[in-house]
Amino acid sequence: MDFHLNFQVSHKVYLRDPEGTEVGRKIIKSAIDLIYELGFEHFTFRKLAVEIHATEATIYRYFENKHRLLLYILNWYWSYIEFLMMFGLQNIQDTRVKLETVIELLTHELPQSSGNMDYNKRFLNQIVIAESSKVYLVKEVEEINKEAVFKPYKDLCGRIAALITEHNPTYAYPRSLSSTLIEASHHQQFFSSYLPKLTDVEHHGAKDFTAMFLKDLLFKAIEHP
């Protein structure tokens, strides 16, 4: 069986749908490689254009600026994570096991699926960890939020919050806990790798350590009397 997964990112994020054309798909795929390699600050449309043997003008026809391109990539990621979550939670009855599965998903790499136009999941994961907060930590956050471009992130957060409430209906901060788990999963992985004094990693890798810490934090928060 071979099927194609496609996540429709809101058209507010792009000028022309990159999924619809060959160049568009190359833009996204190479953008992921380049942002990973250079970091978002050093990433430019000029460098991307050289990489894909196209012109800057072509890329500007798809995205207003590099901030929107990053937003596109992250929205794709958040939608994908939500899909994997719903898929992975099928047939699990125990709400505790559900939440454990969610933490594993948040702290470990996405599976590298087949198909040669596939994005590099390891790079994508690192981009999410190091660059994701840059899409909302901007002066224009209120205006761009009106365009509903953060919906996939809010949806994911809402899903996890619903699982928390399912496990403990009396817990008062399901959404804040949910967004804290997502953000902390990024920070703790980043700190474990580059600023380990801000964490308690020792023998474990960044991902296993983060999963352990977050599970402890989550279940103590919601299973406490």
Place this chain on the structure above:
Amino acid sequence: MDFHLNFQVSHKVYLRDPEGTEVGRKIIKSAIDLIYELGFEHFTFRKLAVEIHATEATIYRYFENKHRLLLYILNWYWSYIEFLMMFGLQNIQDTRVKLETVIELLTHELPQSSGNMDYNKRFLNQIVIAESSKVYLVKEVEEINKEAVFKPYKDLCGRIAALITEHNPTYAYPRSLSSTLIEASHHQQFFSSYLPKLTDVEHHGAKDFTAMFLKDLLFKAIEHP
């Protein structure tokens, strides 16, 4: 009684000590106002130079680039917070009350001290919330970390971790919990203001809500059997 508080920021952060000259102090003070007003991305040395009626060259003699200037401001802030923490914890015996005091400090504005060369604490607070992660979420993090420029942040994190261990010596993740509390205090305040769906704020203000959420999270994590 009138005394002068001064926090020595590591000389690795600047080229010339801004505390030592009139222009230097104006650079810091106006940088805080401008970064607050424009956001870090739109803040430039040119705009700052115009603001303080100096030239770009003058500012470049104090700081290598705007990233270093932001780092200076944050290091000053982290040192100040650590001082206020140690000061505010004097004569408190109860470790629980100590930790509650810390959360209040992390989630509420700094006191506006007297002295006319004083930084705007409200702006400073907003800068910490919205811009602080940008100093370490960069590709160069490993190199700049070697210069010990994140020491004030690590020290603050270590202090809070020590209080956590004091309250519960068996808790396994004092430093990760500490950095999570600091980061979450920023994120939850930011989300409460601009992306409230990611939180559970309702009637409270962003700061009071964040304090309530964090206290609940902290004490359940460390007082659980």
Place this chain on the structure above:
DNA sequence: TTATGTTAGATAGTATTACTATCATTCAAA
């Protein structure tokens, strides 16, 4: 007093970034 050094101002200049605009070409659908 003169010499020296430090600091800032004034001015200039460069490479790169972040776009915008125009026109020609290709190619696929109507």
Place this chain on the structure above:
DNA sequence: TTTGAATGATAGTAATACTATCTAACATAA
């Protein structure tokens, strides 16, 4: 066969992120 949509090629602008040099002011040391 025509039309239109997408891309390429080319050009250009304003702003950014610096670097360099020379001069003036001023404080200090010989």
